Amino acid sequence: VIRADSHDPQTIRSLDGLRGSVDLLFIDGDHSYDGVRADFENYAPLVRPGGLIAFHDVESTNHPASQVDRLWTQLQDLYDAREIIDTANHEQSGRYGIGVLFWRGDEDLAKWPRAA
Numbered sequence: 001v002i003r004a005d006s007h008d009p010q011t012i013r014s015l016d017g018l019r020g021s022v023d024l025l026f027i028d029g030d031h032s033y034d035g036v037r038a039d040f041e042n043y044a045p046l047v048r049p050g051g052l053i054a055f056h057d058v059e060s061t062n063h064p065a066s067q068v069d070r071l072w073t074q075l076q077d078l079y080d081a082r083e084i085i086d087t088a089n090h091e092q093s094g095r096y097g098i099g100v101l102f103w104r105g106d107e108d109l110a111k112w113p114r115a116a
Helices: 010-016 033-046 070-079
Strands: 022-027 047-058 082-083 100-101
Touching: 022 033, 033 047, 033 070, 047 070, 070 082, 070 100
Parallel strands: 022 047
Antiparallel strands: 047 100, 082 100
């Protein structure tokens, strides 16, 4: 577990030596579209082929300020993805969903349209 500002360039540089070696990356950041996209773009290269990238709050119907679902929709169109969403609890349903990408490493990274 690394507790640091995920958007700080020093944090990003400090983890470069882990490229392609992480089994599970769990992204639960500031929930803005730009923030979660930056976390994905900065840290997905750390995940080994066959590893997992998980996102918190992928179904944000009860939280209009959360924009993780916007990125998640884009990711689902490109990658092998699954969702875990509690539909049994109607008060919380859609609030705490987890999305998981089954990552293929550089092959998957090449599919992502980075901002120009």
